[in-house]
Amino acid sequence: MGPLQGVRVIEIASLAPAPFGCMILSDLGADVLRVDRAELCGPAAGASTDPLSRGRRSIGLNLKDPEGVQLLLRLTEDADVLVEGFRPGVAERLGFGPDVCKQHNPRLIFARMTGWGQDGPLAQTAGHDIDYIAVSGVLHGIGRAGQRPVPPLNLLGDFGGGGMLLVIGVLAALVERERSGLGQVIDAAMVDGSALLNTFLYGLISGGAWREERGTNLLDGGAPFYDTYETSDAQHVAVGAIEPKFYAELLAGLGLGDADLPDQYDRAGWPVLRNRLTEAFLQRTRDEWAEAFSGSDACVAPVLAPGEAPHHPHCAARGTFLNGDNGDGVVQPAPAPRFGRTGCDTPRAPGRPGADTGAVLGDLGLSGEQIAGLRGAGTVG
Numbered sequence: 001m002g003p004l005q006g007v008r009v010i011e012i013a014s015l016a017p018a019p020f021g022c023m024i025l026s027d028l029g030a031d032v033l034r035v036d037r038a039e040l041c042g043p044a045a046g047a048s049t050d051p052l053s054r055g056r057r058s059i060g061l062n063l064k065d066p067e068g069v070q071l072l073l074r075l076t077e078d079a080d081v082l083v084e085g086f087r088p089g090v091a092e093r094l095g096f097g098p099d100v101c102k103q104h105n106p107r108l109i110f111a112r113m114t115g116w117g118q119d120g121p122l123a124q125t126a127g128h129d130i131d132y133i134a135v136s137g138v139l140h141g142i143g144r145a146g147q148r149p150v151p152p153l154n155l156l157g158d159f160g161g162g163g164m165l166l167v168i169g170v171l172a173a174l175v176e177r178e179r180s181g182l183g184q185v186i187d188a189a190m191v192d193g194s195a196l197l198n199t200f201l202y203g204l205i206s207g208g209a210w211r212e213e214r215g216t217n218l219l220d221g222g223a224p225f226y227d228t229y230e231t232s233d234a235q236h237v238a239v240g241a242i243e244p245k246f247y248a249e250l251l252a253g254l255g256l257g258d259a260d261l262p263d264q265y266d267r268a269g270w271p272v273l274r275n276r277l278t279e280a281f282l283q284r285t286r287d288e289w290a291e292a293f294s295g296s297d298a299c300v301a302p303v304l305a306p307g308e309a310p311h312h313p314h315c316a317a318r319g320t321f322l323n324g325d326n327g328d329g330v331v332q333p334a335p336a337p338r339f340g341r342t343g344c345d346t347p348r349a350p351g352r353p354g355a356d357t358g359a360v361l362g363d364l365g366l367s368g369e370q371i372a373g374l375r376g377a378g379t380v381g
Contacts, residue, residue, distance in 0.1 A: 001345040002029020002335075007080050007174065010035060010072070011056065012063075013353075014085030016129075016154065017162030017190065018113040019052040022083055024167045026055035027335035027347055030081075033360065034353075035072065038062040041354025041381025051332035053350035059361070060354030060381020068379045069095040073104050074364055081170055085113040088123050098185045108183040109173040113166050115157070117189030129157030129190065136161075136195040145215030145222065161193025218242070224274035225250065225264060228303060235286035239277070240299040249298040254280040307331075322346065354381035 007030040011022040026032040034056040041060030059075075062068040073096060076082055082101060084091050091097045091112075098110040115132045116122040122135075130151045133139045138161075143150040169186040177183060204210035209218075216222040225241045241250040247264050251257045254277070261276060262269020281289065286302050293300040304312060310321035310331055322334050328349030335344040357380050361371050374380040 001343060002027070003339055003342040005029040005342070007031065008078060009033070009081040009083065010075055010079045012082070012084040012086070012091075013037065014113070016052070016158045018083055018085035018166065019050075020159050020163030021111075021113065021166035021170070021188075022056070023052050023054060023347075024163070024335075025081075025170065027344055029342070029344060032056045033075065033079075033356075034058045035063070036060050036353040036381065038068070038354070038378060038381035041352075041357065045353045047328070047352045048350035049328060049330055050350060051328075051330055054326065054328070054332075055347035056351070057356040057360065058351055058353050059357045062379050062381075063094050063096070065377075065379045066095065067374070067377075071361070071364070071374075071380070072096055073101065075360070076101050076108055077104050079105065079108060080174065081109045081111060083111045083113065083166070083170075088112075088114065088118045102183070106182055107177060109170060109177065109186065110183065111166055111170050111173075111186040111188065113162060113188050115162075115190045117192060118187045122191075129154035129162075132157040132161070132190040133194045136191050136198065138194045138198050140212070141201065141214050141217075141220055143214045143220075145213065147215070149214065156194050156197060157190040161195070161197055162188070162190040165190075165193035165196070222270070224270050224277055227274075229278060229281035231284060231286040231289060232282055233285040236303040237281060237286055237289050238301045238303050240301075242299070246297050246299050249296050250300065253293050253296060253298050253300070256280060357381055 004025060007025070009022060009025050009030050009032040011018065011032055011034045013019075013034055013036045022032050022034070032055065034053070036058050038060040039062070041058075061072055063072065076096075092099075101108050101110055112118060114123070115127045116125065130139065133156050134149075138156055139149045139151065141149075142152055166186070166188040169188050173184055173186060201210060205212075211217055214220055219226055221227045223242075225239060225247055228236045228238050230236055239250065241247040244264060248257070251259070251261070256276060259276065262273055264273075284292070289300065290302040302312075309315055310323060315321060319334055322332050324330060326346050326349045335347060358371055361374070361380065366374075371380070
């Protein structure tokens, strides 16, 4: 099931962005084999509860052992994609860089996930999501006017500009391989991907429709009709009534349709308008406002906590979340997008690291005695 059924992916275990990308590939039907560190595998290793690890088989390999690297290279011979998230040059030093893998499988797509990319002055330095989006210009615009920038969790670097970009690269390379018959190297960098997510903003800047002072613009909380408001129960609602007809519905729903208010796009009147909206939303609870605006085009929505979101009627009706349906008991987002003909299965729960080592090595033709010897030597987990 899933449109990527038959695609074989080898994932070198890492953190956050690459596992997210490989989770998506697995959700869409690819057979993803995760290569975990041999020393982290064994009877004492429990199954993961991290949804980013769902849907994969796992083999434990010691990639600092040349024999472990040779086993990895044998696995690449029948694979379509290899994903790694080391700093530039580490895979080469370990002995399975793109040139070596190409000798074993010229059709292999070698996908590299890093923060700074494979080259450039910062390529060899450490960093995290917040650093990548700072340098790409994204973080600057997130926050209230006159206040410091606020990190948007690690969504824009690790996941949107990282793992999601990785998936796009892999899918594009798979399509191109149908023409050329050859694999290629993908350099997916979070600094590049987060900059790409900011493309729309550069269009607004070039048209004079965006100020670099954060919190003063249409979509950054500067406009009172595109912001969040506190309700009487100390919860919040989100308002996105940009278009005049939607804004009119907002005012009507708040009982302000006939009020003497500044024009919607009169920036000088925005403080007055914000005060009136603030006062109005404080008159009811969050859920009362959600009910009042239900079915309208006022673009008002309750701000839900992660634990509440799966129970929202719309999310529940669509099955946007898995409520422990895959057996691991963890509430988590369901695979997306949806496909009309090649629908995706419910992803398997994460397994124990290295749980499939014996089966995978057996498929390579190794005997039980050989596998036991490799385990004893610490080459496999």
